[in-house]
Amino acid sequence: MVTLPSESEPTAARAPYQHRELAESFGTDAERYDRARPHYPPELAELVLADLGPADLDQNGPAGPSVLDVGIGTGISAARFVDAGCSLLGVEVDERMAEVARRRGLPVEIGRFEQWDARGRRLDLLISGQTWHWIDPDAGARKAAEVLRPGGRIALFWNVADPEPELAHAFADVYRSVDTGLPFTPWAASAVAGYQPITKRVIEGLRQTAAFTEPEQHNLDWSATVTRDDWLDVVPTSGGHNRIPPAILQQLLDGMAAVIDRAGGSFTLNSTTLVIVADRL
Numbered sequence: 001m002v003t004l005p006s007e008s009e010p011t012a013a014r015a016p017y018q019h020r021e022l023a024e025s026f027g028t029d030a031e032r033y034d035r036a037r038p039h040y041p042p043e044l045a046e047l048v049l050a051d052l053g054p055a056d057l058d059q060n061g062p063a064g065p066s067v068l069d070v071g072i073g074t075g076i077s078a079a080r081f082v083d084a085g086c087s088l089l090g091v092e093v094d095e096r097m098a099e100v101a102r103r104r105g106l107p108v109e110i111g112r113f114e115q116w117d118a119r120g121r122r123l124d125l126l127i128s129g130q131t132w133h134w135i136d137p138d139a140g141a142r143k144a145a146e147v148l149r150p151g152g153r154i155a156l157f158w159n160v161a162d163p164e165p166e167l168a169h170a171f172a173d174v175y176r177s178v179d180t181g182l183p184f185t186p187w188a189a190s191a192v193a194g195y196q197p198i199t200k201r202v203i204e205g206l207r208q209t210a211a212f213t214e215p216e217q218h219n220l221d222w223s224a225t226v227t228r229d230d231w232l233d234v235v236p237t238s239g240g241h242n243r244i245p246p247a248i249l250q251q252l253l254d255g256m257a258a259v260i261d262r263a264g265g266s267f268t269l270n271s272t273t274l275v276i277v278a279d280r281l
Contacts, residue, residue: 015133026094026237026239028096028242030074030094030096030097031100032233032236032237033073033074033097033237034073034074034075034076034100036234036237037074037076037130037234037237038159038161038224038271039076039079039080040076040129040157040159040273041222041273042080043220044080044220044275045080045081045083045084046084047218048081048125048127048155048157048275049065049084049086049125052065052124052125064084064085064086064087065087065124065125066087066089066123066124066125067086067087067088067089067123067124067125067127068088068089068090068091068125068126068127069081069089069106070126070127070128070131070132070135071091071092071093071128071129071132071134072091072092072097072098072101072106072108073092073097073100073101073129073130073131074100074101074104075100075101075104075106076129076130077127077128077129077131077157078090078104078127081125081127086125088106088107089107089108089109090106090107090108090109091110091113091116092108092109093110093111093112093113098110113135113140113143114135114136114139114143118146118147121147122148122149123147123148123149123152124152124153125148125153125154126144126148126152126155127154127155127156128155128156128157129157129158129159130157130159132156132158132202133158133198133202137201137202137205138205138208140205141208141211141212142211144206144209145209145211145212145280148280149280150281151279151280152280153277153279154206154212154276154277154278154279154280155276155277156202156275156276156277157274157275157276158195158273158274159272159273160191160192160194160195160272161191161270161271161272162190162191162192162269162270162271163187163267163268163269164268164270167260167263167267168187168190169187170259171256171259172185172186172187172188174255174256174259175187175188175252178248178251178252179248180241180244180248180249181243181248182240182241183240186238192274195274199217199274199276202215202276203215203217206276206278210281211280211281212279212280212281213278213279213281214278215276215278216276216277216278217274217275217276217277218274218277219272219273219274219275220273220275221270221272222271222272223271224268224271225267225268225269226266226268226269227265227266228257228260228261228265228266231256231260232253232256232257235253235256236249236253
């Protein structure tokens, strides 16, 4: 789901990472977040780990490449890489989210990545799923260059989804009819298009360090059938929604439920996993 303002909206003047109060609020209902948020396609880990280099992998022995997951949350992004044999450490700003990840057996340190103390550690791979837009793109890129070994890799990725246009317009109308207090209107524009200024700024941040190869962007397309109940479960996990007064949030959910009921009780959500990859020089 889109949790960011559309570039066409006046309220989008501030970059997402300047809305720190939204970035640090997801743990209000960490269990729902973990249950409802979509996972990533299997191809993601294959893409990110491809050609990392046999020598690089061998130096880690049976533990596999060392991975730092920035904004690990409840561990959704980490799962694909743990399954691929990686040794993983998470950094997370929200203790409530981190606790869910720890219950999965994932080690997590608390702090904002820009100020995180790596204590001299240098890692093979830095990943960040659904998080890097909440991090200062320049300070974050510089920090990534510090914690990655030469020849290491950074991979930043987001799940971005769009219902069919008619349904998206109906969802946007529901948001406009309810005084949510959000600084943006979800579904007012294409989600993929809405992420273009974000990915562009992220790539600029990596380039400015002069510490990485030219960033490459990959799109992994997939789709899923979403039921009415599934959708009503995931909506409250979106950025800023936990700050909506409960009665207003219920109006929002009721309006979206009515839209989905008119569509037959479920709909196809067309998703793209946007991936930005660059190697440490």
